[in-house]
Amino acid sequence: MKNSINTKRFIEKLQESAFTYTLISIIIGFIVGAIALLIAGYNPIESYGKLFGVIFRSTKNISYSFIEYSVPYILTGLSVAFAFKTGVFNIGAEGQYVMGSVAAMLVGAFVKAPAYIHIPLCIIAALAAGALWGGLVGFLKIRFGAHEVLCMIMFNWIAYYFSNFIVNLDGVNVGGGKTWSVPIADTAKITISDWLPGLSPKAHFGVFIALICVVVIYYIINRTTLGFKLKAVGFNRSAAEYAGINANGSVLTALSISGMLASLAGALQVMGVTYKVSQFAGQEGYGFQGITVALIGGTNPFGVLLGAEFFGAMKFGGTRFDAPSEIVDIIMGCIVLCIAISSLLRMMISSNKKNKGGV
Numbered sequence: 001m002k003n004s005i006n007t008k009r010f011i012e013k014l015q016e017s018a019f020t021y022t023l024i025s026i027i028i029g030f031i032v033g034a035i036a037l038l039i040a041g042y043n044p045i046e047s048y049g050k051l052f053g054v055i056f057r058s059t060k061n062i063s064y065s066f067i068e069y070s071v072p073y074i075l076t077g078l079s080v081a082f083a084f085k086t087g088v089f090n091i092g093a094e095g096q097y098v099m100g101s102v103a104a105m106l107v108g109a110f111v112k113a114p115a116y117i118h119i120p121l122c123i124i125a126a127l128a129a130g131a132l133w134g135g136l137v138g139f140l141k142i143r144f145g146a147h148e149v150l151c152m153i154m155f156n157w158i159a160y161y162f163s164n165f166i167v168n169l170d171g172v173n174v175g176g177g178k179t180w181s182v183p184i185a186d187t188a189k190i191t192i193s194d195w196l197p198g199l200s201p202k203a204h205f206g207v208f209i210a211l212i213c214v215v216v217i218y219y220i221i222n223r224t225t226l227g228f229k230l231k232a233v234g235f236n237r238s239a240a241e242y243a244g245i246n247a248n249g250s251v252l253t254a255l256s257i258s259g260m261l262a263s264l265a266g267a268l269q270v271m272g273v274t275y276k277v278s279q280f281a282g283q284e285g286y287g288f289q290g291i292t293v294a295l296i297g298g299t300n301p302f303g304v305l306l307g308a309e310f311f312g313a314m315k316f317g318g319t320r321f322d323a324p325s326e327i328v329d330i331i332m333g334c335i336v337l338c339i340a341i342s343s344l345l346r347m348m349i350s351s352n353k354k355n356k357g358g359v
Helices: 002-016 018-039 044-055 059-068 071-084 093-110 115-144 148-167 206-223 225-235 237-242 247-274 286-296 301-318 326-340 342-358
Strands: none
Touching: 018 044, 018 301, 018 326, 044 059, 044 301, 059 206, 059 301, 071 093, 071 206, 071 247, 071 286, 071 301, 093 115, 093 148, 093 247, 093 286, 115 148, 115 247, 206 225, 206 247, 206 301, 225 237, 225 247, 237 247, 247 286, 286 301, 286 326, 301 326
C-alpha cells in the first residue's frame, strides 16, 4: 500500500515537472526530425547516429560542441531567463550581444595593456555597454511607458547598424576594401588551445566565466533579497508595489543585468573566437536563439546551461553530418513549440485530475 502511494506521488511530481515536458518535447522534436529525414530520402537512424557520432567523435569535436558553440548560448539564454523572472520579455539580447562585441573589440584593439589588465578591461567595457543598452529600454518603459518589446526590437536594429558604422570607420576597418575590423591584440585573447592542443583551435576559458555566471544568477534569483524582489514583481507587480517593493527599480535592474549577460556573450565571442567584428549582412541570431535556450531550460539557470550545451552540440553536429542542416532547425523548432504549449498540457492534466476527483 505504501509503495503504491509513493509511486502515485512520484508520477504526480513527474507530471508537474517542467523537466518532464522538456524531455517529451525533445523526443517529439527528434521524431518530427526523423519524419523530415524520411521525406528527404535519408535513413533517420543512420543520420542521427552520424549526428551524435560527429559531436562525440574526438576531444576536439566535444570542445567545439560544448565550449565554442555553446558559450554564447549559455549567456544569452541566461539573459533572457533572468529578465523573465521580472515579467519582462528580453527580446533585445541580440542588440545587447552586438554592443558587447563592439565594446570588447574597440578596447581589445586600441588599448595597450598587459593581458591581466587588458582582458578585464574588455569585459568591463562590454558589461557597461550591455547595461546601458538594457537600462535605456528600462528607462523608456518607466519614464514614458514605452513597451519594452517594441523598444528592444528597435534597439536591436540600432545596434546592428551602429556596429556596421563602427566597423567601417577609418582606423577601425582593416582596410583594403575588407568588411571587418582590425583584430584585437594578443593580450586581449582568451583562447586556451595553445595550452591544451587537443581542443578545438578556438576553445577559450570563457566557458568558465559562463559557468560562474550560471551559479551567480542562480544565487541572486534564489538566495538574495534582490532576487526575491525581482520574482515578486514578475509574479504580481501590483502586489509587489503594495508590499513596498520598488517595481520600476526592479525592472530597470533586471534589464540592466540581463543586458550585461548578453553583452558578455558578445565580448567572449570576440575575445575567444572571432578576434574581430565583421560588417553584418544580417543579424547573427545569438540573442534570438537565447530565447530558445531559455525555454528549453525552463528559465532556470542550470536548466539554461543544459539547454545551451544541447543547442550548441546540435548546431555543431548539424553542420557536419550528411543530411541537410535545416533538419536541426526543424528539430529545435518543434522542441520550442512543444515547450511553449506545455502549459496547456499541464492545464489539461490538472483539469482531468479535478474531474476525476469530483466523480
